[in-house]
Amino acid sequence: MCERCGDSAHGFGADGTSRRDLLLSGAGLMAAPLVAGMAGEAHAQTGQAEQNVNIGPSRVRAFAVTGASRPFSQIEIERRAVGPNDVLLDILYAGICHSDIHTVRGDWGAPNYACVPGHEIVGRVRAVGRNVTKFKVGDIGGVGCMVNSCGTCENCLADREQNCLNGTTFTYDAPDKVSGGHTFGGYSDAIVVTEKFVIRIPPGVDLAAYAPLLCAGVTTFSPMQHWQLEAGQRIGVVGLGGLGHVAVKLAVARKADVIVFTTSPGKLEDAKRLGAREAVLSTDADAMTRLANQFDLLISTVPQAYPMQPFMNLLKLDATLVNVGALGELQGLNGMLLGFGRKSLAGSMIGGIAETQAVIDYCATRNIKADIELITPDQIDRAYERVVNKDVRYRFVIDMTAGREG
Ligand code: NAP
Ligand code: ZN
Numbered sequence: 202m203c204e205r206c207g208d209s210a211h212g213f214g215a216d217g218t219s220r221r222d223l224l225l226s227g228a229g230l231m232a233a234p235l236v237a238g239m240a241g242e243a244h245a246q247t248g249q250a251e252q253n254v255n256i257g258p259s260r261v262r263a264f265a266v267t268g269a270s271r272p273f274s275q276i277e278i279e280r281r282a283v284g285p286n287d288v289l290l291d292i293l294y295a296g297i298c299h300s301d302i303h304t305v306r307g308d309w310g311a312p313n314y315a316c317v318p319g320h321e322i323v324g325r326v327r328a329v330g331r332n333v334t335k336f337k338v339g340d341i342g343g344v345g346c347m348v349n350s351c352g353t354c355e356n357c358l359a360d361r362e363q364n365c366l367n368g369t370t371f372t373y374d375a376p377d378k379v380s381g382g383h384t385f386g387g388y389s390d391a392i393v394v395t396e397k398f399v400i401r402i403p404p405g406v407d408l409a410a411y412a413p414l415l416c417a418g419v420t421t422f423s424p425m426q427h428w429q430l431e432a433g434q435r436i437g438v439v440g441l442g443g444l445g446h447v448a449v450k451l452a453v454a455r456k457a458d459v460i461v462f463t464t465s466p467g468k469l470e471d472a473k474r475l476g477a478r479e480a481v482l483s484t485d486a487d488a489m490t491r492l493a494n495q496f497d498l499l500i501s502t503v504p505q506a507y508p509m510q511p512f513m514n515l516l517k518l519d520a521t522l523v524n525v526g527a528l529g530e531l532q533g534l535n536g537m538l539l540g541f542g543r544k545s546l547a548g549s550m551i552g553g554i555a556e557t558q559a560v561i562d563y564c565a566t567r568n569i570k571a572d573i574e575l576i577t578p579d580q581i582d583r584a585y586e587r588v589v590n591k592d593v594r595y596r597f598v599i600d601m602t603a604g605r606e607g
Pocket of ligand 2: 299300301320417
């Protein structure tokens with residue numbers, strides 16, 4: 202067993218390339234014996250049957266981009282054996298985040314192929330390791346953007362695993378410190394994750410519409426917590442997509458005064474339906490002038506660099522624009538204007554595990570969920586095009602049970 206992570210599943214080979222080759226070499230969809238016939242519903246009914254038993258590695262169906270500019274195709278990947286602290290989830294739903302698109306399209310550098318994205322995962326627990334206490338077979342669990350971290354650095358100890366000083370293990374396309382190779386995300390039939398990184402999903406919620414909360418939810422909730430957005434304060438949400446529409450709902454729940462900045466005339470009315478008091482086109486120079494120096498907080502979800510100074514001008518003295526979108530070089534900031542208004546530009550990266558659990562629980566008690574379009578795995582490529590064209594209302598979620606054998 203690994204002293205570092207407590208997992209027994211080491212030894213699949215640290216050589217990422219050869220492992221990838223191994224994973225890609227399997228033809229057809231014949232699942233390993235431990236997978237065959239283990240559909241979630243059946244196991245939900247068997248109760249403790251898979252509790253505390255040894256489950257070996259399994260081969261599962263996944264949807265991957267296997268090379269630059271290629272469309273998605275169905276492959277097999279290997280999931281590690283269920284270690285003592287692990288939870289095995291049969292994935293039910295996987296949201297499509299714009300980060301998935303950036304990754305497979307190489308916007309952040311070439312990914313490791315085969316790339317299986319997906320970090321908005323909801324699934325049913327099929328098996329748990331012997332030390333697991335948080336879940337039992339048949340429970341519903343969620344996995345967001347991370348599947349592990351060192352657990353010992355000051356950031357991890359402060360519940361900020363996303364900022365782990367020794368390297369957060371992100372859910373996909375990150376070095377897999379347990380099995381070698383790189384991690385595979387939620388566009389797949391099953392996943393094995395250490396218990397700490399699995400989020401409890403309360404009973405009775407709309408599971409497909411909760412998947413996006415595991416990334417879009419916590420990414421927008423975290424800045425509202427950190428910058429302490431209060432009732433009556435004015436917040437601007439820039440970009441009404443997956444993150445933006447959840448941000449609106451979360452800010453409305455805090456009784457903040459929400460104004461949406463969009464580039465899409467067709468979303469102006471939607472923004473109000475979602476609870477914003479006002480929505481403006483960010484190209485409307487008169488509106489941008491009228492609203493100058495009025496905002497306590499801005500959250501920008503725009504997926505690429507854009508001239509930011511017009512938005513910084515909207516902030517009150519000492520207020521902050523939190524950029525969660527554009528993750529490359531930022532554009533068009535004026536140091537004099539920032540100084541004159543003592544305005545801050547901040548970045549923020551998802552949220553910790555405790556915060557992810559908090560946003561799920563927060564939404565469950567307030568009846569907040571994402572607005573989704575449910576698709577099947579064969580529609581992923583088309584969905585990506587629609588996201589890039591700002592044409593999703595407001596999150597695609599893949600029904601991972603569609604076409605699944607068993
Ligand atoms: P999304 O669903 O595509 O929404 C982004 C929205 O931004 C679009 O709907 C559009 O809204 C607006 N937009 C798009 N292109 C634009 C452009 N060229 N100029 C101005 N506005 C534009 O994406 P998402 O899933 O919400 O993700 C948004 C960004 O956040 C992505 O870059 C993603 O990688 C990043 N992200 C970051 C974190 C983090 O932890 N920091 C977590 C998740 C995602 P309008 O039509 O209203 O203009
Ligand atoms: Zn995401």
